[in-house]
Amino acid sequence: MVKREVALEEAYRLLTPGMVVLIASQRDGRNNVMTASWQMPVSKEPPLVAVAIAKKHLTAEYIQATGAFTVNVPGFSLLPKVHFCGTISGRKVKDKLEEAGLTPVPGKKVPVPLIKECLAGLECRVWNTYDGGDHYIFVGEVVRAEASEAFDGFWRLKDNQDEYPVHHLGGPHYYLPGPSVSVLPKDGGFEVTPLKP
Amino acid sequence: MVKREVALEEAYRLLTPGMVVLIASQRDGRNNVMTASWQMPVSKEPPLVAVAIAKKHLTAEYIQATGAFTVNVPGFSLLPKVHFCGTISGRKVKDKLEEAGLTPVPGKKVPVPLIKECLAGLECRVWNTYDGGDHYIFVGEVVRAEASEAFDGFWRLKDNQDEYPVHHLGGPHYYLPGPSVSVLPKDGGFEVTPLKP
Numbered sequence: 155m156v157k158r159e160v161a162l163e164e165a166y167r168l169l170t171p172g173m174v175v176l177i178a179s180q181r182d183g184r185n186n187v188m189t190a191s192w193q194m195p196v197s198k199e200p201p202l203v204a205v206a207i208a209k210k211h212l213t214a215e216y217i218q219a220t221g222a223f224t225v226n227v228p229g230f231s232l233l234p235k236v237h238f239c240g241t242i243s244g245r246k247v248k249d250k251l252e253e254a255g256l257t258p259v260p261g262k263k264v265p266v267p268l269i270k271e272c273l274a275g276l277e278c279r280v281w282n283t284y285d286g287g288d289h290y291i292f293v294g295e296v297v298r299a300e301a302s303e304a305f306d307g308f309w310r311l312k313d314n315q316d317e318y319p320v321h322h323l324g325g326p327h328y329y330l331p332g333p334s335v336s337v338l339p340k341d342g343g344f345e346v347t348p349l350k351p
Numbered sequence: 352m353v354k355r356e357v358a359l360e361e362a363y364r365l366l367t368p369g370m371v372v373l374i375a376s377q378r379d380g381r382n383n384v385m386t387a388s389w390q391m392p393v394s395k396e397p398p399l400v401a402v403a404i405a406k407k408h409l410t411a412e413y414i415q416a417t418g419a420f421t422v423n424v425p426g427f428s429l430l431p432k433v434h435f436c437g438t439i440s441g442r443k444v445k446d447k448l449e450e451a452g453l454t455p456v457p458g459k460k461v462p463v464p465l466i467k468e469c470l471a472g473l474e475c476r477v478w479n480t481y482d483g484g485d486h487y488i489f490v491g492e493v494v495r496a497e498a499s500e501a502f503d504g505f506w507r508l509k510d511n512q513d514e515y516p517v518h519h520l521g522g523p524h525y526y527l528p529g530p531s532v533s534v535l536p537k538d539g540g541f542e543v544t545p546l547k548p
Contacts, residue, residue, distance in 0.1 A: 197484025
């Protein structure tokens with residue numbers, strides 16, 4: 155396969171990140187929310203997830219203040235609101251959740267809201283904070299998680315496209331999950347077949 | 352939206368991770384490779400990416416020994432080989448790349464191979480290593496990157512499904528990227544339209 159050199163400043167776009175999430179945070183009773191897709195699971199035991207947040211973002215300040223955040227999974231139907239939350243700073247609006255038309259619901263284990271309209275939410279306590287260049291890597295211990303029926307151990311993605319998570323391609327471009335497949339043993343090798351519902 | 356509690360040990364599956372990648376590493380002249388999807392970009396300046404690797408994996412040992420790794424992006428057509436690399440330990444085979452039918456190509460900036468058949472490759476020097484519970488978080492500085500024509504600043508995903516990256520749903524289940532959309536300003540709000548080629 156012929157390959158070209160990629161400029162280092164655009165290398166990050168080679169790694170299509172995890173699903174787009176909304177990170178909610180809180181400080182002195184004031185809620186904030188931002189869109190992020192630089193997130194990943196990190197550990198099963200203890201259950202840890204990591205999210206990279208630009209050091210200059212208000213969300214970084216809020217997470218450091220409270221030691222907690224929530225990770226919320228929006229479905230495709232929320233995409234315009236999600237994009238809004240990713241393109242305006244919480245410093246410029248009084249209440250970004252309200253501006254976006256999203257509803258905060260108090261977390262049960264952390265003093266940070268979950269977002270009612272999202273497909274899933276993870277309540278996280280900061281387990282550690284690491285330097286990540288122009289971002290902080292916040293590693294959160296998941297202390298409570300909830301999900302809609304679309305999740306049954308993993309995202310089944312079978313019925314309603316409005317409930318699909320989305321991935322960020324870069325800029326204003328996103329993609330939805332497409333065909334799901336299973337890779338199953340066959341004849342000493344593996345066979346790729348459509349995922350059975 | 353009605354939501355149910357999710358057990359903490361399966362909470363990580365709520366966050367569909369980034370695209371599936373092959374992490375290649377090297378120690379004392381011996382190559383290794385593993386499948387991973389717990390990866391994310393972390394920083395633009397400097398260009399950093401993070402990957403979570405189970406502490407017990409041979410790859411963790413190899414990365415610590417060399418201080419370098421490569422992140423390779425396989426296309427859908429490689430999925431059986433990718434799944435193989437994710438389900439067998441490098442401790443159990445003499446040369447996992449060879450067993451998988453993948454071709455190592457020497458890195459140009461790091462003493463670790465790239466994988467010829469992949470759509471893209473990032474050569475990384477370990478920038479920092481962090482504790483991540485049962486995984487290490489290896490943060491790599493991208494010192495060189497290359498990609499096939501399928502990448503033109505971001506993954507266009509327009510022509511050949513064999514060249515699509517894949518995401519991991521859990522177990523033997525994966526999904527391909529589906530419809531791509533753009534979220535563009537309209538009438539003071541946003542409109543979601545199909546991504547134009």
